[in-house]
Amino acid sequence: MTQQTWQHYIDNEKQSSDDLFITEDGKTFAGRHLIIDLWGCQQLDHLSFIERTLCDAAKVAGATLLHIHLHHFTPNGGVSGVAVLAESHISIHTWPERGYAALDIFMCGNTQPKKAVELLKQKFQPQRIEISTHLRGIIKE
Numbered sequence: 001m002t003q004q005t006w007q008h009y010i011d012n013e014k015q016s017s018d019d020l021f022i023t024e025d026g027k028t029f030a031g032r033h034l035i036i037d038l039w040g041c042q043q044l045d046h047l048s049f050i051e052r053t054l055c056d057a058a059k060v061a062g063a064t065l066l067h068i069h070l071h072h073f074t075p076n077g078g079v080s081g082v083a084v085l086a087e088s089h090i091s092i093h094t095w096p097e098r099g100y101a102a103l104d105i106f107m108c109g110n111t112q113p114k115k116a117v118e119l120l121k122q123k124f125q126p127q128r129i130e131i132s133t134h135l136r137g138i139i140k141e
Helices: 003-015 047-060 113-124
Strands: 022-024 027-029 031-039 065-072 079-085 088-095 100-107 128-136
Touching (some): 027 128, 047 065, 047 079, 047 113
Antiparallel strands (some): 022 027, 088 100
8 A cells, every 4th residue: 555545544544433443642543452461360270250251351341242262271271262342352361370361452442441451350369460551553643
């Protein structure tokens, strides 16, 4: 795409109200991508608990769950998977033997991913949590 074509695409996208881009604090962007490390967690090998937790996290954030797929590993019991959302996704990878879970939440539109983080804290009861946030798809203005 040429620069002129790309600028035309961006200008047209700015006019669209149904693309779920977010405008906040003078920036327009696709969504927030939260990278979450949970240490000292509970129930990281409990498949149905993790499935219910991801569903609840999507709901509390105001997101629309489309599909969830989780895989339970043996022999350590770790779980890896993704909740596919209309507004993007929540993914999880667990290491129960280390009490560690790696999650990422990427959401666009009128969702509130920080509410999902609060629910994850409540459910997994980590002793330590590290979160970084990246704004995806920032439109230069």
